[in-house]
Amino acid sequence: MRRLLHTLRLPVCSLLLFFGGSISTGQAQGKYMTQKGTVSFFSSSILEDIEAHTEQAAALVDLQTQQIAFSIPIKSFQFKRTLMQEHFNENYMESDRFPKSTFKGKVLDLDADALAKGQSQRVSVEGDLTIHGVTKHMTVTGALEQQKGVLMVNAYFSVAPADYGIEIPLLVRENIAKIVGVKVVLSCDAVSQLTAK
DSSP states (O other), X not given: OHHHHHHHXXXXXXXXXXXXXXXXXXXXXXXXXXXXXXXXXXXXXXXXXXXXXXXEEEEEEETTTTEEEEEEEGGGOEESSHHHHHHIIIIISOTTTSOEEEEEEEESSOOHHHXXXXXXXXXXXXXXXXXXXXXXXXXXXXXXXXXXXXXXXXXXXXXXXXXXXXXXXXXXXXXXXXXXXXXXXXXXXXHHXXXXX
């Protein structure tokens, strides 16, 4: 148990701060988290489609307060081509300067009773997305579902790199999509189950 808590501590500490403090097992009812959430993005362009994914998104969901937060290390995104990955980190995202992207928000229309019965819930989440050091308020639609004690979170939304101060070089600007589609898939375990192991 000590080893698990040590492993969880670093990536999840920033998420816990979003919720105003630490979680004890007595408070953990209704709280779910993961360190292995999947986030991918895709954009289609004339020159080449751009696609990447990571399985290192740390997320925390509190069904009682209806808060949700996640954090993604930018350098964890994997591309098919190494050169594309280098350009993404060095030229566009400036990953050394802005090492992570975060989201902190609240579920607006959760039906907790239906969710507890295993019904998939279409929800809206309103919150702040920070990318490249720029924070924008947004509303995202998605789905929540409980399966055998695991909370499944799915969302798809669009992001305009220009809104986050990500500059595209003039030479390739007309050949790169102005909008990027982002997909989030989280499989979160109950916090009480994690701390009991």
